[in-house]
Amino acid sequence: xxxxxxxxxxxxxxxxxxxxxxxxxxxxxxxxxxxxxxxxxxxxxxxxxxxxxxxxxxxxxxxxxxxxxxxxxxxxxxxxxxxxxxxxxxxxxxxxxxxxxxxxxxxxxxxxxxxxxxxxxxxxxxxxxxxxxxxxxxxxxxxxxxxxxxxxxxxxxxxxxxxxxxxxxxxxxxxxxxxxxxxxxxxxxxxxxxxxxxxxxxxxxxxxxxxxxxxxxxxxxxxxxxxxxxxxxxxxxxxxxxxxxxxxxxxxxxxxxxxxxxxxxxxxxxxxxxxxxxxxxxxxxxxxxxxxxxxxxxxxxxxxxxxxxxxxx
Numbered sequence: 001x002x003x004x005x006x007x008x009x010x011x012x013x014x015x016x017x018x019x020x021x022x023x024x025x026x027x028x029x030x031x032x033x034x035x036x037x038x039x040x041x042x043x044x045x046x047x048x049x050x051x052x053x054x055x056x057x058x059x060x061x062x063x064x065x066x067x068x069x070x071x072x073x074x075x076x077x078x079x080x081x082x083x084x085x086x087x088x089x090x091x092x093x094x095x096x097x098x099x100x101x102x103x104x105x106x107x108x109x110x111x112x113x114x115x116x117x118x119x120x121x122x123x124x125x126x127x128x129x130x131x132x133x134x135x136x137x138x139x140x141x142x143x144x145x146x147x148x149x150x151x152x153x154x155x156x157x158x159x160x161x162x163x164x165x166x167x168x169x170x171x172x173x174x175x176x177x178x179x180x181x182x183x184x185x186x187x188x189x190x191x192x193x194x195x196x197x198x199x200x201x202x203x204x205x206x207x208x209x210x211x212x213x214x215x216x217x218x219x220x221x222x223x224x225x226x227x228x229x230x231x232x233x234x235x236x237x238x239x240x241x242x243x244x245x246x247x248x249x250x251x252x253x254x255x256x257x258x259x260x261x262x263x264x265x266x267x268x269x270x271x272x273x274x275x276x277x278x279x280x281x282x283x284x285x286x287x288x289x290x291x292x293x294x295x296x297x298x299x300x301x302x303x304x305x306x307x308x309x310x311x312x313x
Contacts, residue, residue: 294308
């Protein structure tokens with residue numbers, strides 16, 4: 001199996017690794033290089049760039065044009081999680097974005113059905129929420145290093161991570177699904193209520209507005225907001241520090257905290273069904289068409305998505 005021995009780690013520092021899927025056959029391709037006298041497997045992804053430093057895997061999301069959660073990114077996340085869990089040397093995952101404006105914008109609304117097949121390969125169910133729930137329960141410690149906009153399912157992804165740190169100058173958060181007449185379907189309502197409390201969770205979701213990193217920290221959406229120039233060093237130092245402590249301690253702490261604070265899978269299933277039911281209504285389709293005409297799911301149009309949704313008739 002790949003990535004089970006230190007001699008076949010992901011890569012050497014700063015060497016990108018990616019899965020290359022054939023458009024029809026989805027064949028996993030691998031390359032090998034000789035580095036300092038030993039053979040190193042490089043696994044290839046379309047939308048992720050990964051480097052390892054000690055027991056930490058740093059994952060950069062690159063899914064142009066605006067880091068939408070589409071089938072390519074979902075496939076890569078599923079495959080990456082499988083590979084990371086199979087690598088006994090991997091202990092901590094740090095997710096960041098290669099796009100300064102967008103961490104993960106939201107789900108690609110034109111390709112929602114295409115996300116179902118790759119998700120099922122990991123969870124057995126066609127639910128992004130259960131994919132994120134799987135990550136929350138993993139032995140791996142997960143940290144989201146957020147710069148740029150993270151909304152909708154992007155917000156739900158970072159909420160499923162164990163910790164979240166954001167750049168004061170650039171990070172923007174939004175859980176805008178209620179502006180389309182639906183509930184967040186991948187765990188957002190569950191996590192926000194537990195982290196923010198009832199009143200603030202209702203404010204965030206029912207306003208469907210954008211929230212900056214300073215307010216996100218105050219509300220509890222994230223652990224800390226830091227100046228952008230300090231964010232990378234802070235997160236890297238924290239991840240490396242955590243990775244050096246005994247794995248047993250990380251495992252038992254995470255298990256017990258999850259028992260207290262992680263939403264049950266069944267509650268996420270309910271929200272997922274409610275989202276899909278709502279997305280099939282005439283009202284949802286009408287609002288979606290109006291939003292698309294205003295620039296929804298375009299890079300420029302979503303720079304101020306909160307204002308756009310508030311201005312819809």
